[in-house]
Amino acid sequence: MATNITWHPSLSRSERAAYRGQRGLTLWFTGLSASGKSTVAVALEQHLLHLGVAAYRLDGDNVRFGLNKDLGFSDGDRAENIRRVAEVARLFADAAVVAIASFISPFRADRELARALHASHEHDADGPLPFVEVFVDVPLAVAEARDPKGLYRRARAGEVKHFTGIDSPYEPPENPDIVLRTDQASVEDCVAQVVRWLEDRGLIPAGKTPVADVPPAP
Numbered sequence: 001m002a003t004n005i006t007w008h009p010s011l012s013r014s015e016r017a018a019y020r021g022q023r024g025l026t027l028w029f030t031g032l033s034a035s036g037k038s039t040v041a042v043a044l045e046q047h048l049l050h051l052g053v054a055a056y057r058l059d060g061d062n063v064r065f066g067l068n069k070d071l072g073f074s075d076g077d078r079a080e081n082i083r084r085v086a087e088v089a090r091l092f093a094d095a096a097v098v099a100i101a102s103f104i105s106p107f108r109a110d111r112e113l114a115r116a117l118h119a120s121h122e123h124d125a126d127g128p129l130p131f132v133e134v135f136v137d138v139p140l141a142v143a144e145a146r147d148p149k150g151l152y153r154r155a156r157a158g159e160v161k162h163f164t165g166i167d168s169p170y171e172p173p174e175n176p177d178i179v180l181r182t183d184q185a186s187v188e189d190c191v192a193q194v195v196r197w198l199e200d201r202g203l204i205p206a207g208k209t210p211v212a213d214v215p216p217a218p
């Protein structure tokens with residue numbers, strides 16, 4: 001722990017939100033591998049950008065290519081993986097962006113830590129940031145039948161150890177904010193469900209019209 005450090009105050013979150021014309025928040029997708037977290041998160045990110053709402057996705061494997069490339073899959077490293085991602089999601093939310101985190105995050109304690117980081121933070125004078133737990137809920141049999149990465153097959157064959165749902169537990173959220181049944185609803189319907197939930201609570205502006213044309217990248 002560094003001791004010779006001093007917090008430097010910055011703009012208030014509401015000032016930042018006013019400049020950006022939107023508030024920040026974190027959507028935390030949790031669910032079994034192949035439940036559809038990444039698929040829905042990608043479609044949601046694109047939909048929000050299309051509506052002119054800044055959004056950015058933080059995703060399981062992707063962060064392990066960079067930020068968390070020093071972490072493995074031991075219990076301690078998994079917890080540190082989630083802690084770091086929760087801190088980064090919080091920074092995006094603090095910057096008035098919709099952070100979309102999609103991680104299996106099988107343990108309640110880790111998800112509660114992520115929520116707690118958004119509820120209060122050292123030196124944070126701006127109060128809690130919205131943290132929305134999205135449970136992507138499908139029966140294990142459905143996820144296993146999808147198996148887009150072949151991981152369930154390898155876990156059943158004993159080639160992948162500690163695989164969630166097979167030889168490592170998944171602790172379902174007790175009180176999720178949103179439940180997506182991707183075995184019953186299409187990707188588009190799941191996206192619409194999340195967007196409606198956010199609009200109903202004033203977390204994103206309601207009735208925004210999509211940007212007509214996507215401008216070319218500068």
Ligand SMILES: Nc1ncnc2c1ncn2[C@@H]1O[C@H](COP(=O)(O)OP(=O)(O)OP(=O)(O)O)[C@@H](O)[C@H]1O
Nearest residue numbers: 032033034035036037038039146148182185186187
């Ligand atoms: N309604 C739906 N929503 C999302 N995914 C769906 C839906 N219907 C079918 N699928 C399929 O289910 C699979 C979900 O895979 P995806 O990679 O999104 O899961 P994941 O939860 O991100 O898994 P992991 O934790 O391994 O990253 C994809 O092959 C997708 O096409």
Ligand SMILES: [Mg+2]
Nearest residue numbers: 037038060102
């Ligand atoms: Mg994924």
